[in-house]
Amino acid sequence: MDIDALGNTISALRKQGHPIVVGDDVSKRHSVDFTCENALKPAAVLRPATVEEVSAALKACNDLGQPVVVQGGMTGLAGGATPRPGELALSLERLSGIEELDEAAMTITALAGTPLQTMQEAAEQAGFLLPLDFGARGSCHIGGAIATNAGGNQVIRFGMTRNLVLGLEAVLADGAVIRSMNKMLKNNAGYDLKQLFIGSEGTLGVITRCVLRLLPRMASSCTALCAIQSFPQAVKLLRALQAKLGGSVSAFEVMWADYFQRVINHIDALRSPFSQPFPLYALVEAEGPDVEADARRFEAAMGAALESGIIADAAIAQSVKDRKALWAIRDGVADITAGLAPFASLDLSMDIAAMPSFLDQFDRELKAALPRAINLVFGHIGDNNLHLLVSTRRHQDLSAIFDIGYRLTGAHRGSVSAEHGIGALKRGYLHYSRSPEELALMRRMKNALDPRGILNPGRVIPA
Ligand SMILES: Cc1cc2nc3c(=O)[nH]c(=O)nc-3n(C[C@H](O)[C@H](O)[C@H](O)COP(=O)(O)OP(=O)(O)OC[C@H]3O[C@@H](n4cnc5c(N)ncnc54)[C@H](O)[C@@H]3O)c2cc1C
Numbered sequence: 001m002d003i004d005a006l007g008n009t010i011s012a013l014r015k016q017g018h019p020i021v022v023g024d025d026v027s028k029r030h031s032v033d034f035t036c037e038n039a040l041k042p043a044a045v046l047r048p049a050t051v052e053e054v055s056a057a058l059k060a061c062n063d064l065g066q067p068v069v070v071q072g073g074m075t076g077l078a079g080g081a082t083p084r085p086g087e088l089a090l091s092l093e094r095l096s097g098i099e100e101l102d103e104a105a106m107t108i109t110a111l112a113g114t115p116l117q118t119m120q121e122a123a124e125q126a127g128f129l130l131p132l133d134f135g136a137r138g139s140c141h142i143g144g145a146i147a148t149n150a151g152g153n154q155v156i157r158f159g160m161t162r163n164l165v166l167g168l169e170a171v172l173a174d175g176a177v178i179r180s181m182n183k184m185l186k187n188n189a190g191y192d193l194k195q196l197f198i199g200s201e202g203t204l205g206v207i208t209r210c211v212l213r214l215l216p217r218m219a220s221s222c223t224a225l226c227a228i229q230s231f232p233q234a235v236k237l238l239r240a241l242q243a244k245l246g247g248s249v250s251a252f253e254v255m256w257a258d259y260f261q262r263v264i265n266h267i268d269a270l271r272s273p274f275s276q277p278f279p280l281y282a283l284v285e286a287e288g289p290d291v292e293a294d295a296r297r298f299e300a301a302m303g304a305a306l307e308s309g310i311i312a313d314a315a316i317a318q319s320v321k322d323r324k325a326l327w328a329i330r331d332g333v334a335d336i337t338a339g340l341a342p343f344a345s346l347d348l349s350m351d352i353a354a355m356p357s358f359l360d361q362f363d364r365e366l367k368a369a370l371p372r373a374i375n376l377v378f379g380h381i382g383d384n385n386l387h388l389l390v391s392t393r394r395h396q397d398l399s400a401i402f403d404i405g406y407r408l409t410g411a412h413r414g415s416v417s418a419e420h421g422i423g424a425l426k427r428g429y430l431h432y433s434r435s436p437e438e439l440a441l442m443r444r445m446k447n448a449l450d451p452r453g454i455l456n457p458g459r460v461i462p463a
Helices: 003-015 051-064 116-125 142-147 231-244 257-266 291-307 320-331 333-340 352-369 395-411 427-432 436-449
Strands: 020-022 044-046 068-071 088-091 098-102 107-111 165-171 177-180 206-213 220-228 249-256 280-288 313-316 344-349 374-380 385-391
Touching: 003 020, 003 044, 003 051, 003 088, 051 088, 051 165, 051 206, 098 116, 107 116, 107 165, 116 142, 142 206, 220 231, 220 291, 220 320, 231 249, 231 280, 231 291, 231 352, 249 257, 249 320, 257 280, 257 320, 257 333, 257 374, 280 291, 280 320, 291 313, 320 333, 333 374, 333 385, 344 395, 352 374, 352 385, 352 395, 385 395, 395 427, 427 436
Parallel strands: 044 088, 068 088
Antiparallel strands: 020 044, 098 107, 107 206, 165 177, 165 206, 220 280, 220 313, 249 280, 249 374, 344 385, 374 385
């Protein structure tokens, strides 16, 4: 859309009385998501405060053929919410608030712009657990988390965001409001329409409301850092703990030696609890209803893993302070990224058995192409998810790194996005994980729901 046409559209939307902020009044936060790639300040931002206003704004944009980028908390890691030339932003930040916490149904109902942390806290105050958590909890919206089907630290036990969504309301490109605000666990009355909007990153509709499942709050939390000699031993540990702890394992975060050492060496406050380095470390957490019995069971499981040689050593947290210190090693990624910039962040998933071969080939090809590259690996391996932080500190090397990583992911039948989504930045690589038939069906679905292509164009589906 050219500048004159965009100006005319903005004038028309203003005249029609839509809540819109224009020009210098547009805040910089609407320019780019957390990737900081391709920042562009939109000419105007629609800021609806009600579902009716979302519907009216979309209908007007659809009638005018005006492309719209949907924006939540702007913490996304795939460039999906970053405006492209000619787009207006539609921000959900004013459509915020918890509408109901139903203790009998164990559900929480909220508007899409509600921050995740606000919902976690409301659940906790009522004695429940909302088992969705990740680093951006304070800034991301629940609508954004649903649109990206976010994962996080507890997927191994509670699943992705999708598993928690019981009901959803979304507005289609033409302004039609689809209300599927279901609270029931069982509902097979026709197509499960909410699934269209979960994980489709704003390309099929704008999420405006949701009903999420709550669970009973856990009383106990047992945490340990395990030192491990090999990848097969890490897998054995995961399966042994899952068997012994009866499904209560809520985190299994594996850190490879290069990642672990870098975090320990670069963050003054952090120390390794072990006197020697190991090839791998697993941060393990289990939660349950009985503080004393759970701690006894956890220690016994750790003791058995040590005795049978599955782990070489273990540090079990004895206090909240210990637990925080162990998690700080895993969360230290946030503190080391600045020193590695610019870096490529790969968020991949694959069969657990394919991981050693993938990592081995990736390291070999990376070293051959870019001998000075640093590759730091950690992952939620119980969720099949590997995160690679790769850097030569040169922007011009990034696409070579992505090319090697995504090609090998495809060769190992993996996914080029485990949890962060495809957005604008990874759509050129989607073909490594999806067949031509799958991509064709995605295009047909997009055309059916958004025939004028106004919603988040240029995201997810390859050109
Ligand atoms: C520090 C940090 C840690 C993170 N950790 C994790 C993690 O562990 N696991 C994980 O999966 N992700 C993680 N993320 C990324 C995560 O995807 C986002 O934080 C979150 O899910 C996006 O929410 P948001 O409201 O910020 O969405 P935005 O960034 O605003 O948007 C993301 C995408 O969703 C679309 N969108 C937003 N709102 C709506 C809506 N209401 N309706 C339709 N489409 C919408 C946008 O158009 C865009 O395509 C992390 C991010 C950060 C910054």
